[in-house]
Amino acid sequence: MSAAIATPGTLPGETAIPEAAIRLTELRRHFSTSGSTLVKALDGVSLSVAPGEIFGIVGRSGAGKSTLIRCVNLLERPDSGSVRVLGEELLGLDDAALRERRRGIGMVFQHFNLLASRTVADNVAFPLEVAGVPAAERKTRVAEALALVGLAEKAKNYPTQLSGGQKQRVGIARALAPRPKILLCDEATSALDPETTQEILGLIKTLRDQLDLTVLLITHEMAVVKEICDRVAVMERGQVIEEGRVFDVFTRPAHPTTRRFIADTIGHSIPPGTVARLPAPGAGEARRLLQVLFAGPNSTRSVISEASRRYGLDLNIISGRIDEIAGEPFGIMALAAYGAPEQIEAALAWFAELGLGITPIPDSAVEGH
Amino acid sequence: MIPWLNPALEQLFVDAAIETLTMVGGAAAVAILLGLPLALLLYATGPGGLAQNGLANRPLGLLVNAVRSTPFIILMVAIVPFTRLVAGTSIGTTAAIVPLALAATAFIARLFETAFREVDRGVIEAARAMGATRLQILVKVVVPEAMPGLIAAVTVTLVSLVGYSAMAGAVGGGGLGDLGIRFGYQRFMPEVMASVVVVLIVFVQGLQSLGDWIVRRIRRR
Ligand SMILES: Nc1ncnc2c1ncn2[C@@H]1O[C@H](COP(=O)(O)OP(=O)(O)OP(=O)(O)O)[C@@H](O)[C@H]1O
Ligand SMILES: [Mg+2]
Numbered sequence: 001m002s003a004a005i006a007t008p009g010t011l012p013g014e015t016a017i018p019e020a021a022i023r024l025t026e027l028r029r030h031f032s033t034s035g036s037t038l039v040k041a042l043d044g045v046s047l048s049v050a051p052g053e054i055f056g057i058v059g060r061s062g063a064g065k066s067t068l069i070r071c072v073n074l075l076e077r078p079d080s081g082s083v084r085v086l087g088e089e090l091l092g093l094d095d096a097a098l099r100e101r102r103r104g105i106g107m108v109f110q111h112f113n114l115l116a117s118r119t120v121a122d123n124v125a126f127p128l129e130v131a132g133v134p135a136a137e138r139k140t141r142v143a144e145a146l147a148l149v150g151l152a153e154k155a156k157n158y159p160t161q162l163s164g165g166q167k168q169r170v171g172i173a174r175a176l177a178p179r180p181k182i183l184l185c186d187e188a189t190s191a192l193d194p195e196t197t198q199e200i201l202g203l204i205k206t207l208r209d210q211l212d213l214t215v216l217l218i219t220h221e222m223a224v225v226k227e228i229c230d231r232v233a234v235m236e237r238g239q240v241i242e243e244g245r246v247f248d249v250f251t252r253p254a255h256p257t258t259r260r261f262i263a264d265t266i267g268h269s270i271p272p273g274t275v276a277r278l279p280a281p282g283a284g285e286a287r288r289l290l291q292v293l294f295a296g297p298n299s300t301r302s303v304i305s306e307a308s309r310r311y312g313l314d315l316n317i318i319s320g321r322i323d324e325i326a327g328e329p330f331g332i333m334a335l336a337a338y339g340a341p342e343q344i345e346a347a348l349a350w351f352a353e354l355g356l357g358i359t360p361i362p363d364s365a366v367e368g369h
Numbered sequence: 370m371i372p373w374l375n376p377a378l379e380q381l382f383v384d385a386a387i388e389t390l391t392m393v394g395g396a397a398a399v400a401i402l403l404g405l406p407l408a409l410l411l412y413a414t415g416p417g418g419l420a421q422n423g424l425a426n427r428p429l430g431l432l433v434n435a436v437r438s439t440p441f442i443i444l445m446v447a448i449v450p451f452t453r454l455v456a457g458t459s460i461g462t463t464a465a466i467v468p469l470a471l472a473a474t475a476f477i478a479r480l481f482e483t484a485f486r487e488v489d490r491g492v493i494e495a496a497r498a499m500g501a502t503r504l505q506i507l508v509k510v511v512v513p514e515a516m517p518g519l520i521a522a523v524t525v526t527l528v529s530l531v532g533y534s535a536m537a538g539a540v541g542g543g544g545l546g547d548l549g550i551r552f553g554y555q556r557f558m559p560e561v562m563a564s565v566v567v568v569l570i571v572f573v574q575g576l577q578s579l580g581d582w583i584v585r586r587i588r589r590r
Contacts, residue, residue, distance in 0.1 A: 073498055075498055099500040099501070101500075102498060103500040107498040107499075109495060111491050113491040113492045113495035114492070115510060115514060116514060117513035117514050117516060118513070127500070129509070130496070130500055130501040130502075130505055130509070131500060174499075184498075
């Protein structure tokens with residue numbers, strides 16, 4: 001990991017600290033489709049990505065993720081806003097200067113977008129050719145880039161002779177051949193099976209460490225974010241609705257959409273059959289189903305028995321497990337709490353005070369009361 | 370060569386075959402040479418193109434459509450003054466190449482344009498992201514990626530030209546079609562007609578197979 005990430009102070013909006021690698025400010029991009037309807041693909045998006053960071057953007061289909069990443073190299077021009085890359089505003093540049101800057105920003109695509117008419121080596125050579133790199137140097141750089149992605153022996157093959165994972169490796173080698181400082185990945189693993197996805201994500205992470213790249217990565221899968229990102233932004237309807245360190249967003253999601261996303265990866269749902277089989281609350285008692293997320297300094301305290309004693313509750317542990325994000329462990333537990341309603345509320349407040357993440361689980365059996 | 374024709378007819382037959390080859394080859398060469406830049410222009414200036422420009426695209430498209438929608442036999446007669454200007458004469462094999470080339474250029478330009486349009490937009494986007502200029506995108510991406518489609522277009526054009534060249538007999542262009550009409554039909558010599566038909570079928574089949582083979586070879590990689 002590069003030094004820049006070790007300073008967690010480089011959050012957007014904060015002052016001083018080295019200039020962000022990518023700083024997008026108040027980007028707006030509207031599309032008018034078939035006359036009347038206006039699609040706000042980007043509705044005032046601001047983001048900043050620190051040098052050496054892997055920054056993820058997640059969102060459902062149509063959230064505006066692709067539009068956003070395409071604004072970074074101005075494949076898509078925003079209607080308004082500012083696009084600063086490596087400290088320079090790109091929006092004011094003329095065509096020639098913009099092409100020059102694009103060579104310093106590698107891009108990897110969901111469908112690889114390799115040239116079928118060229119061999120693997122010639123595909124990787126393409127950006128160098130376009131930049132006017134002499135043939136002899138091109139050759140060494142192509143070999144170097146292919147070695148980086150572990151595909152040296154496929155240099156003479158055509159893309160159709162490769163598997164999806166291999167094609168994406170070629171895509172990455174091609175993006176890296178001009179030695180960019182920035183790598184943009186638009187759903188780079190969405191066309192790949194889970195195992196190959198792991199492999200490509202691992203590669204991107206290794207390359208970031210090795211080459212000191214700044215990576216902006218788009219995905220609709222939280223699992224990808226959990227796997228390699230340092231920070232993440234969640235997009236919905238053209239806006240960033242939540243942003244932060246991946247661990248924080250995962251353990252303390254603020255927005256319901258984020259929670260739904262996270263539920264897909266570190267799920268906390270309890271099968272309805274299990275809920276039905278739970279004992280009903282006694283007279284004057286309430287039952288609450290909760291997910292408790294243990295992270296941070298209090299995660300090793302015996303909070304369950306302590307809460308039970310303090311508030312006179314019966315706490316029934318339904319499930320529990322330990323997971324890890326970026327090497328930081330956290331525990332998740334599903335609980336059924338029985339007791340006086342006000343005592344349950346007091347216990348929840350105490351949990352929150354301790355910094356534990358509490359998410360209510362809908363309790364279909366009790367809701368009718 | 371053809372055992373059932375007498376030596377004199379056989380000579381006529383060989384001459385006619387050479388005339389057909391000359392007309393088809395000459396017209397196709399001109400059509401490819403002119404059609405390729407024309408198609409690139411149509412493609413680049415077209416809707417969503419690399420250098421979108423309706424002002425250039427519409428008149429060009431209209432011109433191409435006008436040529437394509439004029440029946441060849443009428444086109445041939447209509448452009449006689451132009452033919453005389455280019456070829457110095459309006460009759461004979463060389464003169465016949467002019468209307469053939471004109472028709473074939475319009476024809477192949479549209480086919481080429483279609484082949485260009487079929488190039489994956491993602492690949493073009495990737496080239497833009499890598500800082501390629503529009504010209505580099507056309508030359509290094511669009512044309513090579515469209516190659517199988519371009520070869521198929523050339524094949525179709527050659528085959529159509531064989532058919533059109535038979536009509537060029539009307540302006541004294543000669544060729545196998547003309548021989549078939551004059552000897553096979555007007556002098557009622559079925560063996561000549563049969564030979565013409567057989568040779569044309571073999572010729573067209575050969576062209577098609579060759580074209581298909583090249584396309585397959587390019588696609589396989
Ligand atoms: N060129 C365009 N013309 C019209 N509308 C567009 C255009 N590009 C994007 N949009 C619209 O903008 C919105 C955002 O699109 P975008 O491709 O950025 O979404 P996305 O988050 O990348 O989705 P996905 O996960 O499906 O790729 C969508 O509603 C889309 O229909
Ligand atoms: Mg997208």
